[in-house]
Amino acid sequence: MSTAVSTDNITPLQVAKRLEKFKTTIFTQMSMLAIKHGAINLGQGFPNFDGPDFVKEAAIQAIRDGNNQYARGYGVPDLNIAPFYDSYEATLSMAGAKVKGITLRPPDFALPIEELKSTISKNTRAILLNTPHNPTGKMFTPEELNTIASLCIENDVLVFSDEVYDKLAFDMEHISIASLPGMFERTVTMNSLGKTFSLTGWKIGWAIAPPHLTWGARQAHAFLTFATSNPMQWAAAVALRAPDSYYTELKRDYMAKRSILVEGLKAVGFKVFPSSGTYFVVVDHTPFGHENDIAFCEYLVKEVGVVAIPTSVFYLNPEEGKNLVRFTFCKDEGTLRAAVDRMKEKLRK
Known part of the structure; x- marks a missing residue:
């Protein structure tokens, strides 16, 4: 069965007021920029390697x-x-x-x-x-x-x-x-x-x-x-029935990846904050002279070729996160080293 609908006098779709402020997610925005600029994506937390x-x-x-x-x-x-x-x-x-x-x-x-x-x-x-x-x-x-x-x-x-x-x-x-x-x-x-x-x-x-x-x-x-x-x-x-050895190896691999990224970010000139879990690292980007996290991340993807996530999107008050950005190390070691090399070449103070 089909129904004919007149398009006359149709007003634009309305969004509930409680949802009006939520736009395209920062992850979609940065991933699209990564593709556009051929950047290494250390922003969104998806591995670039497959599961077991x-x-x-x-x-x-x-x-x-x-x-x-x-x-x-x-x-x-x-x-x-x-x-x-x-x-x-x-x-x-x-x-x-x-x-x-x-x-x-x-x-x-x-x-x-x-x-x-x-x-x-x-x-x-x-x-x-x-x-x-x-x-x-x-x-x-x-x-x-x-x-x-x-x-x-x-x-x-x-x-x-x-x-x-x-x-x-x-x-x-x-x-x-x-x-x-x-x-x-x-x-x-x-x-x-x-x-x-x-x-x-x-x-x-x-x-x-x-x-x-x-x-x-x-x-x-x-x-x-x-x-x-x-x-x-x-x-x-x-x-979920995987043996303990799976989780032991998982931790070992991610700790090695964390070390590559953390030491690399420090060498570039970031102030790196401790990360005891997850596969994310938060850093202070202010040594590089950008107004806020969004401006820095846009510069990073367009001019350096690396993607990070501005952390202001994680705060109810975005001002609280304007000095910080998030990198992920859920990538293979070659990708992490390549991203660090790009930042050392084009960003290091």
């Missing part, structure tokens, strides 16, 4: 086994138990939430405890926590996590904990806040296949929470996407 064969083969086998129709809305059986990132504000705005940010500042991006205490009250519904943290690479310490936990228990606050980089914890042990006393029953822990297994395009993730919280998540999921790619879920279940 045993996971890809599991997806292929799932397709051959006929797992090609709708999956259950809350996940295939084999996967059951078992994403401040800039999408947070947009998704919270879609939900009509009132957002209050707690700013993490260099050099160590420590949690400002007193600011947190003054912000949380009996009216606070939930805290969104990300550790290891994108974009800074910070990992929250046991002391910081215990402080957050005690405030949540005291004020009956939920926690949404984004832990997609939990296997990329380099300098300290990752602690899930849900593992702390009194926290499992009030925490939704979110994770993803993409980062740990270099399969970002699969878009497979999961949430772990007690039944009274998963019920709401399932209802929302059912009316947004209904189901996630069926064969990819079966492959994800295989991936």
